[in-house]
Amino acid sequence: MTTGVAVVLQGVGVGRRAAVGPVARVQPVPAVPGDAPLVVGGEVLTGERAQEVVSRAFADVSAALAGQSRRATGTVKDVLAATAQMADDRALRSQVLTRVGAGEPVVAAVDGVVETFATMFTQAGGYLAERVTDLRSVRDRVVAAAMGLPAPGVPELTEPSVVVATDLAPADTAALDLDKVLAIVTELGGPTGHTAIIAGQLGLPCLVRVHGVTDLADGTRVAVDAASGLVTVDPDDALVAELDRRAAAERALESDTDAGATADGHTVQLLANIGTAADAVRVAGTAAEGVGLFRTEVLFLEATAEPTVAEQSAAYAAALAALPGRKVVVRTLDAGADKPLAFATQPDEENPALGVRGYRLVRTNADLVEHQLEALAQAQRSTGQAPWVMAPMIATADEARDFARRARAHGIERVGVMVEVPSAALRAAEILAEVDFVSLGTNDLAQYTMATDRLRGELADLLDPWQPAVLDLVAATARAGTQLGKPVGVCGESAADPVFALVLVGLGVTSLSMSSGALPAVRFAVRSHTLERCRELAAGALAAASAQAARDVVVDGLDPDVRAALGV
Missing domain, CATH: 3.50.30.10 (Phosphohistidine domain)
Known part of the structure; x- marks a missing residue:
């Protein structure tokens, strides 16, 4: 002990x-100045001796990556294999060695050649453009190996x-x-x-x-x-x-795989969040009733050019096919801000969180939106499964109407939008009049309501979904859905909190989407309370003067056995 x-x-x-x-x-990427000398055993190496060190660095990096690839599986195996091949590329290595032999510092030589190749690959487009990420990874690893630093990543x-x-x-x-x-x-x-x-x-x-x-x-x-x-x-x-x-x-709670509902039988759909088709396969083996948020931008994090309609359609169809008969809500591309994509992000935005992101891309690159909608329509036709498709960063009813028009023109059957800015929550009734459903993204809703960058961890208390102003906006949106008889979901991380989930149900939210691991506790919490009790807890939270007070009043209102089971 x-x-x-x-x-x-x-x-x-x-x-x-x-x-x-x-x-x-x-390990971080090595921060080595371009003119840093190559020092081995206290001696500065140049010329042929420096070439030997660099050549060995390329060989060692390639061998290490190839070995990791042989031991890996799935996507990781493929990524490592591609990077190993790049490190073994003769042209890349020989050009670096030529520059080092001519007296150029090692880091500067590697950087210069890599940037030349990266420009060539980007201009060539297609497969080569997609390998720029591998190329930069080789750069980082070779520099680290040559300079005697830990391998990054x-x-x-x-x-x-x-x-x-x-x-x-x-x-x-x-x-x-x-x-x-x-x-x-x-x-x-x-x-x-x-x-x-x-x-x-x-x-x-x-x-x-x-x-x-x-x-x-x-x-x-x-x-x-x-x-x-x-x-x-x-x-x-x-x-x-x-x-x-x-x-x-927690494992004991997983034994309950019934559909989500309150103690008195009020239905609450319990869904999972995913980012790839592989995630959909994993969700298929759980008690999730479907997918409440398919983050499509995750598919393209390393792409340097827009994926083709065929490539996108195949990914969407694979996700739909993995979940036959289950609800799948797909969010169109939410690029920008903290999710920059090479082919979609606007250059030199002073404040990208307030700039051209999400559905606003239609203002600068309408084809990007149209291509994604066509790919989703193709996936719908090929699988016979109709996804629920929603647009992010909708601020007005006009934007909701425009998206609905575009989506329906492609044959998308169920069209919705995200509510993640205060203007959308305040005008939820007008927005819901244009679409079939809405989904609250409480992470961004908190960010924009509280004027707090969601990446600033030291301001996490302001990003709390229990903040009274955020709760008011969630309540306004849910109320509009109830009045119009249209679904209102929550796919922000707040849905994974079993205590907050009770408040959401009490406010009128009809579905909760979260990481699949959070489902058992949320299902237990919802099943342990009647709808009326959830409404009482929600009323108590809305009346509280602070985020902490709101959570405390709800926790204090739980049955002691429920509190113990949830660990709150």
């Missing part, structure tokens, strides 16, 4: 899960581990070997950033804003508790046993 006082690091938790395991740190995991990083790009998160990831902990980021969202989507415990976590050595055993927001270094047996007990309680 571990003795002494445990070191505990505080952060912001995402979800309720916990894990115990060794730390595996993600997610390390190869040889055992189930807690991945620790300063920050983690969504593309890196999506490419993790899930069989060996116990949890994700970052020093930066925010609880509603997309790395946290994808981690939740993958069912992984996640903590952000954990100051000092990157100082932990690889292999350090830690307990990660998303519910409390704590990382405990060298946890004792008592804490490990408590986390095991909680995990067992």
Whole structure:
């Protein structure tokens, strides 16, 4: 048994899960000046000797990536194999060696050649353009190897581990070997950033804003508790046993696979959030009643050019086919702000969160929207399954009307929009008159209501969906849906909180969408209360003067046995 006082690091938790395991740190891209000398054993190397080091660096990087590829599976295997081939490219290597032999510093030589190739690939378009990401990854790895620095990026995991990083790009998160990831902990980021969202989507415990976590050595055993927001270094047996007990309680809740409903039979659809067709396959094996949010931009995180209609259609059809007979809500491309895409993001926007993002792309690139709608229509025809299709960042009824017109012209049967800016919530009735349904994105709704960047983790308290102003806007939207008899869903991370879910049901929300791992607790909470009790809890939350007071009044109103089961 571990003795002494445990070191505990505080952060912001995402979800309720916990894990115990060794730390595996993600190494940053080496920050080496272009004119840095190549020093080996205290000696500055140039000419042929520098060429030998660089040549060995290319060979070592290629061999390491090829070895990782052989041991990996699925998408990770393919990505690693492509990057290994790039590191073994003769033209790339020979041009770098020529410049180094002529006396150019190693980093400058690598950067110069890589940028030349990157420009050529981008101009060529198609497959070559898509390999620019691989090319830059080779650059980072070769520079690190030549300069004697740790290889950047997610390390190869040889055992189930807690991945620790300063920050983690969504593309890196999506490419993790899930069989060996116990949890994700970052020093930066925010609880509603997309790395946290994808981690939740993958069912992984996640903590952000954990100051000092990157100082932990690889292999350090830690307990990660998303519910409390704590990382405990060298946890004792008592804490490990408590986390095991909680995990067992969560597994017990998974035995209930009935459709979502309150104690008195009021239907509440319980859905899952996904980002890829592979996610849809995973959801198919759960008790989720379908998908409430298919984040289509996740498919294109590394693309340097717009995917073709055929490529998009195949991805959408695969997701629909994985969930026959189940509801699938697809969000059209939500590019911009914290989700920049090379082929969609506007250059030099001073404030991209308030700029051309989401459906506003129709103002600058209408074809992008039209192509996606055509791809979705093709997937609908090929599978015989009709997706519910919604547009993000709708601010006015006119925008909702325009999107509905475009979608229906392509043959989309069910058309909706996201409510994630205050103007849309305040005019929800007018917007709902134009479409078939709406879905509240509480992450962005909180950001825009509270004028708080969702990536600023130090302002997490302002991004709390329990904030009275945010609750008022959710209530206004749900009320409009009830009056018009149209569905109002919630697909923000707040739906995964079983306590907040009761408030949403009480306000009139008809469906809740979340990471699949959160479904059992939410199903239990909803099933343990009547609709009238949910309404009473919602009224109490709306009357509260602060976010903390709103949550407290609801938690205090729960039956003690329910509180114990939910761990609140």
